[in-house]
Amino acid sequence: MSWRPGRFGTDRDGYRQLLAAGRRWPDRLWAVEGCAGVGRHLAQRLVADGEPVVDVPAKLSARARVFSTGQGRKTDATDAHSIALVGTRMAGLRPVVDDQQLAVLRVLADRRRALGEDHTRMVAQLHHLLLELIPGGAKKDLSAAQAKALPAKVRPRDLAGKTRRRVAAELIADLERIYARKKAADKELRELITDTGTSLLTLNGIGPSGAGRLLVLTDVPAVTTDFGTPYAALLSRGSLDELAGMSFPAGSMAPRSRAAAGSSPPLAGRPRSAR
Numbered sequence: 001m002s003w004r005p006g007r008f009g010t011d012r013d014g015y016r017q018l019l020a021a022g023r024r025w026p027d028r029l030w031a032v033e034g035c036a037g038v039g040r041h042l043a044q045r046l047v048a049d050g051e052p053v054v055d056v057p058a059k060l061s062a063r064a065r066v067f068s069t070g071q072g073r074k075t076d077a078t079d080a081h082s083i084a085l086v087g088t089r090m091a092g093l094r095p096v097v098d099d100q101q102l103a104v105l106r107v108l109a110d111r112r113r114a115l116g117e118d119h120t121r122m123v124a125q126l127h128h129l130l131l132e133l134i135p136g137g138a139k140k141d142l143s144a145a146q147a148k149a150l151p152a153k154v155r156p157r158d159l160a161g162k163t164r165r166r167v168a169a170e171l172i173a174d175l176e177r178i179y180a181r182k183k184a185a186d187k188e189l190r191e192l193i194t195d196t197g198t199s200l201l202t203l204n205g206i207g208p209s210g211a212g213r214l215l216v217l218t219d220v221p222a223v224t225t226d227f228g229t230p231y232a233a234l235l236s237r238g239s240l241d242e243l244a245g246m247s248f249p250a251g252s253m254a255p256r257s258r259a260a261a262g263s264s265p266p267l268a269g270r271p272r273s274a275r
Contacts, residue, residue, distance in 0.1 A: 006021070007076075008021075015042075015045060019046070019049060019051075022051070028051075028052070029052050029053075029054060029087060029088065030043075030046050030051050030052065030053045030054070030087075031053075031054055031056050031083050031084055031086065031087020031088070031093075032046070032053055032054070032055065032056065032083075032096070033055075033056045033057075033058055033061050033079075033083050034055075034056075034057075034058055035053070035055035035056075035094075035096050036055070036217075039055075043055070043096045044096070044098070044103075046096075047096050047097065047098045048098060052095070053095070053096040054087055054093040054094065054095055054096065055093060055094040055095075055096055056083050056086045056087055056093065060086045060090060061079070061082045061083045061086050062082070064082040064083075064085045064086050065078050065079070065081075065082035068081065068082060068085065101192070101195070101196065102215075102216065104192065105189075105192055105193070105196075105212055105215060105216060106216045108185065108188060108189050108192065108212060109189065109209065109212035109213050109216055111185060112182070112185045112186065112189055112208070112209045112212065113209060113213065115178060115181055115182050115185060116182070116209065118178055119175065119178045119179075119182065122171050122174055122175050122178065123142065123175070125171060126138075126142070126147060126168060126171045126172065126175070127142070129164050129167060129168040129171070130147075130150060130168060132161075132164055133150075133151070133154050133156065133161065133164050133165060133168065134150060134153070134154060138150055143179075144172060144175045144176045144179050147172045147175065148172050148176075150168075151165050151168050151169050151172070185208075186207070186208045186209070189208035189209065189211075189212050190208045192212075193208060193211050193212060193215065196215065198211065198215065200214060200215070
């Protein structure tokens with residue numbers, strides 16, 4: 001079947017054209033670079049439409065680009081070619097699945113992080129205003145109820161002071177809403193994380209927000225041995241002795257495997273890479 005490469009828009013019409021072009025091949029596989037980042041929206045659309053998709057790590061596509069062109073210069077054509085090479089020739093690539101539980105967890109974790117950032121920004125702004133209204137300002141750990149009582153103690157007479165007091169009262173009202181939303185978000189996250197069966201919430205220092213982000217960031221089906229080579233394979237089962245005898249490179253699945261093997265020092269052993 002003859003085919004010429006083309007460009008497709010990122011809007012709805014462009015996606016429909018892309019999907020129609022790909023479906024000209026009965027036996028097809030979509031290779032998308034960065035399915036956990038910039039390519040996530042495209043990968044999830046394809047999976048929702050029943051298309052098989054694999055995630056191509058940027059490092060592997062960059063390596064293929066250098067090997068195929070002799071240099072690492074990026075163009076749209078060389079990028080597409082290198083991603084296709086990795087997707088069709090490399091074993092052990094992560095298949096993208098329509099995991100509704102993970103998608104909900106990602107949305108809730110992002111929302112909880114945004115609420116925390118809003119809270120930090122508002123508290124900092126409130127402290128700045130209170131320092132100008134009250135000698136010495138307010139204490140560092142300030143709850144919404146405690147902050148609400150502070151503006152009532154001052155009665156500025158100048159226009160700037162009255163404006164500071166009014167804005168401080170508005171910030172305190174916003175903080176009360178943020179506190180309520182954070183509490184509700186933590187409850188929903190905790191219930192969802194508990195349903196996954198993980199024991200992250202039993203660890204000291206890890207709350208619902210941190211546990212949710214950790215589950216999202218480590219979304220892989222299993223440890224992959226010999227990652228980045230033609231011999232890559234998913235390690236879905238294995239004994240603790242086998243895990244302890246494997247070598248894991250930096251930035252890989254070493255922490256998870258080390259925890260599973262009950263080993264505190266870095267794993268070392270035969271020179272078999274895993275991820």
